[in-house]
Amino acid sequence: MHWKLSVFLAGASLFAQTAPIAFSGARIIPIAGPEIPDGVLVVQNGKILAVGPAASTRIPPDAQRQDLRGKIVMPGLVDSHSHIGGPEGADSSAPIQPDVRILDSVNPRSSSIQKAQAGGITTANVMPGSGHLLSGQTLYLKLRDGNTIDDLLIHTADGRIAGGMKMANGTNSIRASPFPGTRGKSAALVREQFIKAQEYRDKIQKAAGDASKLPPRDLKMEGLVEVLDGKRTVQFHTHRADDILTALRLAKEFNFRIVLHHVSDATLVANEIAKAGAPVSLIVIDSPGGKLEALNVSFGSGAALEKAGVLTGFHTDDGITDSRLLLRSPALAVRAGMSREKALYAVTMANARMLDLDSRVGSLEPGKDADFVVLSGDPLSVYTHVLQTWIEGKKVFDRSDPKDHLYAVGGVGASHDPGELHVDEEEER
Amino acid sequence: MRAALFTLLLPALACAQIAIQGDTVYTMAGAPIPNGVVLIRDGKIERVGSASQVPIPAGYKKLQAKVVTPGLVDAHSTLGLSGALNVPADQMQVERSSAMQPELRAIDAYNPREQLIEYVRRFGVTTIHAGHGPGILISGQTMIAKTAGNTVEEATIVPFAMVAATLGDGARESGAGKSPGSRSKAAAMLRAELIKAQEFPNKKEPGRDIHLETLGRVVKGEIPLLVTVHRADDILTAIRIAKEFHLKLVLDGAAEAHLVLDEIKASGYPVILHPTMFRAGGETENISFETASRLRAAGIPFALQSGYEGYVPKTRVILFEAAIAAANGLTFEQALSSITIDAARILGIDKRVGSLEPGKDADAALYDGDPFEYMSHCIGVVLNGAVVSDVRQ
Numbered sequence: 001m002h003w004k005l006s007v008f009l010a011g012a013s014l015f016a017q018t019a020p021i022a023f024s025g026a027r028i029i030p031i032a033g034p035e036i037p038d039g040v041l042v043v044q045n046g047k048i049l050a051v052g053p054a055a056s057t058r059i060p061p062d063a064q065r066q067d068l069r070g071k072i073v074m075p076g077l078v079d080s081h082s083h084i085g086g087p088e089g090a091d092s093s094a095p096i097q098p099d100v101r102i103l104d105s106v107n108p109r110s111s112s113i114q115k116a117q118a119g120g121i122t123t124a125n126v127m128p129g130s131g132h133l134l135s136g137q138t139l140y141l142k143l144r145d146g147n148t149i150d151d152l153l154i155h156t157a158d159g160r161i162a163g164g165m166k167m168a169n170g171t172n173s174i175r176a177s178p179f180p181g182t183r184g185k186s187a188a189l190v191r192e193q194f195i196k197a198q199e200y201r202d203k204i205q206k207a208a209g210d211a212s213k214l215p216p217r218d219l220k221m222e223g224l225v226e227v228l229d230g231k232r233t234v235q236f237h238t239h240r241a242d243d244i245l246t247a248l249r250l251a252k253e254f255n256f257r258i259v260l261h262h263v264s265d266a267t268l269v270a271n272e273i274a275k276a277g278a279p280v281s282l283i284v285i286d287s288p289g290g291k292l293e294a295l296n297v298s299f300g301s302g303a304a305l306e307k308a309g310v311l312t313g314f315h316t317d318d319g320i321t322d323s324r325l326l327l328r329s330p331a332l333a334v335r336a337g338m339s340r341e342k343a344l345y346a347v348t349m350a351n352a353r354m355l356d357l358d359s360r361v362g363s364l365e366p367g368k369d370a371d372f373v374v375l376s377g378d379p380l381s382v383y384t385h386v387l388q389t390w391i392e393g394k395k396v397f398d399r400s401d402p403k404d405h406l407y408a409v410g411g412v413g414a415s416h417d418p419g420e421l422h423v424d425e426e427e428e429r
Numbered sequence: 430m431r432a433a434l435f436t437l438l439l440p441a442l443a444c445a446q447i448a449i450q451g452d453t454v455y456t457m458a459g460a461p462i463p464n465g466v467v468l469i470r471d472g473k474i475e476r477v478g479s480a481s482q483v484p485i486p487a488g489y490k491k492l493q494a495k496v497v498t499p500g501l502v503d504a505h506s507t508l509g510l511s512g513a514l515n516v517p518a519d520q521m522q523v524e525r526s527s528a529m530q531p532e533l534r535a536i537d538a539y540n541p542r543e544q545l546i547e548y549v550r551r552f553g554v555t556t557i558h559a560g561h562g563p564g565i566l567i568s569g570q571t572m573i574a575k576t577a578g579n580t581v582e583e584a585t586i587v588p589f590a591m592v593a594a595t596l597g598d599g600a601r602e603s604g605a606g607k608s609p610g611s612r613s614k615a616a617a618m619l620r621a622e623l624i625k626a627q628e629f630p631n632k633k634e635p636g637r638d639i640h641l642e643t644l645g646r647v648v649k650g651e652i653p654l655l656v657t658v659h660r661a662d663d664i665l666t667a668i669r670i671a672k673e674f675h676l677k678l679v680l681d682g683a684a685e686a687h688l689v690l691d692e693i694k695a696s697g698y699p700v701i702l703h704p705t706m707f708r709a710g711g712e713t714e715n716i717s718f719e720t721a722s723r724l725r726a727a728g729i730p731f732a733l734q735s736g737y738e739g740y741v742p743k744t745r746v747i748l749f750e751a752a753i754a755a756a757n758g759l760t761f762e763q764a765l766s767s768i769t770i771d772a773a774r775i776l777g778i779d780k781r782v783g784s785l786e787p788g789k790d791a792d793a794a795l796y797d798g799d800p801f802e803y804m805s806h807c808i809g810v811v812l813n814g815a816v817v818s819d820v821r822q
Contacts, residue, residue, distance in 0.1 A: 248443065256597070286745055287742040287746065289511060289513025289741070320741060325753075334804050380803060382755070382803050411715060412707060414717070
């Protein structure tokens with residue numbers, strides 16, 4: 001029995017490496033083109049080999065076959081703003097901390113990552129919080145089953161670890177000194193640091209490789225120079241209409257790449273956002289308010305931005321909303337007038353584009369990563385469950401497995417992270 | 430704003446008689462009626478039946494929808510006391526000068542014009558059990574209101590519904606002097622206060638004491654004690670104290686109810702369960718989307734609630750919470766029941782609201798599809814026989 005089991009397992013892992021797997025019978029939503037009623041998806045070595053109608057898509061003779069009749073297959077979801085894995089960014093010592101990397105704090109074994117897999121999320125921008133003007137370097141992660149943070153990283157073509165820079169304006173970062181006390185001061189502090197970074201970059205350029213002329217290394221400035229050079233997109237938390245325009249003004253002055261996040265007042269300044277060419281990653285909240293900046297939050301933001309021609313995504317901001325319910329956001333946006341096509345694009349390709357990962361993830365096309373989800377029904381129905389989540393040709397979530405089912409629905413242990421002490425914070429102090 | 434007011438008032442004057450036609454009418458008092466009609470007259474439901482049996486008399490304003498349900502009943506909220514702005518001026522759900530203040534009346538704090546009340550009404554909510562919130566050992570009184578009305582008197586249907594209490598971490602350091610500092614101390618303080626309330630009427634010349642008079646109604650079993658508890662052991666503590674004093678207990682929140690189903694069932698007490706999408710963490714780390722279906726399977730009376738939210742969303746919407754419960758084990762009608770007739774029963778107002786039956790308040794919600802589906806809309810809300818919402822939400 002033991003012997004048989006080990007042979008079976010060894011075989012399975014061998015197949016995942018080399019032999020193709022063909023998924024057939026499902027309705028496929030490739031995002032890259034029209035929905036395919038009876039589709040075939042072939043994956044091999046972590047990549048998509050072929051995708052198309054059953055009638056015209058060749059299944060390699062050595063392919064392992066999986067029957068997904070009655071199911072829906074779509075690309076793995078991309079979450080453009082999440083806090084899974086317990087990231088810790090900047091501390092309270094300063095409002096602008098571009099040297100801080102959440103690479104040094106994410107727990108890859110966190111139950112929140114398991115729950116995101118249960119929600120069909122395969123790629124996520126994991127960020128520090130919004131209580132700072134600049135709270136640190138974010139990570140674009142693949143939610144692979146990993147033992148270390150390195151197992152989840154994505155490397156760019158030039159070998160860097162993929163990630164952005166988190167910034168915020170409005171009331172969250174207005175705090176007691178040394179934090180700003182007003183919106184005007186907030187912008188001034190940011191401009192001051194970016195001007196310093198421009199000067200630092202100029203010194204490095206003038207040194208032209210001469211070590212004696214190089215300025216001393218400065219981790220903060222190095223982080224900002226990556227932003228100035230376009231290597232790190234600013235993922236900018238902003239709610240109120242005037243704050244949104246301030247963020248766009250800063251991006252224009254320093255020519256940095258920006259994605260606007262949350263954008264509660266989207267319906268008020270959709271045309272201005274469109275004119276600036278900035279993408280928007282929206283949050284969908286069940287009711288307005290909770291903070292003064294979020295009084296205009298509306299299910300209609302997606303439709304307004306679509307009409308204005310803005311590249312629009314949705315995010316969970318987990319734990320503000322639940323990673324297992326990311327598909328609620330496009331569905332509620334469709335309820336309020338967004339097109340189905342753009343709403344599904346929003347949680348896949350649009351988010352992938354905001355993370356510069358659209359050549360690898362976000363749609364089902366040959367050559368892309370084999371990241372996809374198997375759904376029990378239409379992606380925009382409340383009754384639909386994520387049945388399986390696959391990342392690079394490996395199944396990382398299976399609702400029929402009791403361990404995974406626990407993460408999907410909750411219960412004892414679903415939100416408990418080994419090693420984390422649940423000590424009352426008040427007692428700690 | 431002016432337009433909204435007009436929709437609120439005009440039909441109330443102009444259309445004392447309304448006929449709602451639904452492709453499916455869920456009365457919650459029997460099987461759903463295909464092609465059903467609900468006749469409304471002078472604020473009350475006049476007749477309910479299939480179109481073939483209930484002709485629409487002349488002069489009735491006709492409303493039409495794919496699906497018609499009773500107006501939704503939110504079994505526990507803090508709306509009207511906790512407002513959308515989330516600044517101290519609109520957060521009246523907890524007062525921290527001492528740990529136990531049952532004398533605080535909800536009607537003295539309820540703001541019927543709070544914008545979030547109109548917001549949830551647009552999704553079909555017509556009745557809310559609101560008032561003082563969780564987060565302190567005894568926070569005060571609760572009340573039951575309709576989601577329309579210009580004054581608290583107009584809105585209120587039960588001015589004093591329950592006394593709200595909290596056990597577990599929520600009660601810790603809730604009052605002056607940072608007491609109670611532990612679970613045992615919270616239980617001891619609550620028991621001591623209930624004993625005082627029992628003894629109060631027996632005193633020679635007791636005089637007036639609004640604090641003990643209020644608790645006196647709880648120990649006499651006239652007013653239920655609504656205890657917010659999440660951990661299994663805290664649920665059992667609440668049951669233990671309720672049995673000791675023969676209280677009418679309503680368990681609230683109850684994240685770990687699924688671990689003590691037998692004990693809850695044996696106690697006979699109902700549960701107002703946490704919102705299905707309530708966040709996991711701390712005392713609620715073992716929360717599950719499937720708890721509602723497990724309570725149902727165990728035969729424990731329960732209702733769903735929007736609860737109290739401290740940040741965003743500032744309120745939850747019970748329609749959405751029931752939808753997630755319906756996707757996780759409850760049938761459609763069981764989930765609808767948990768936000769209509771079952772909620773009304775636990776609140777003791779089922780003779781007035783919670784189902785579409787002749788003689789009851791004319792509260793109904795109209796939908797253009799399955800009410801739980803994300804992409805369906807609530808297209809109309811009737812409250813006390815008046816159209817209070819006709820926006821597509």
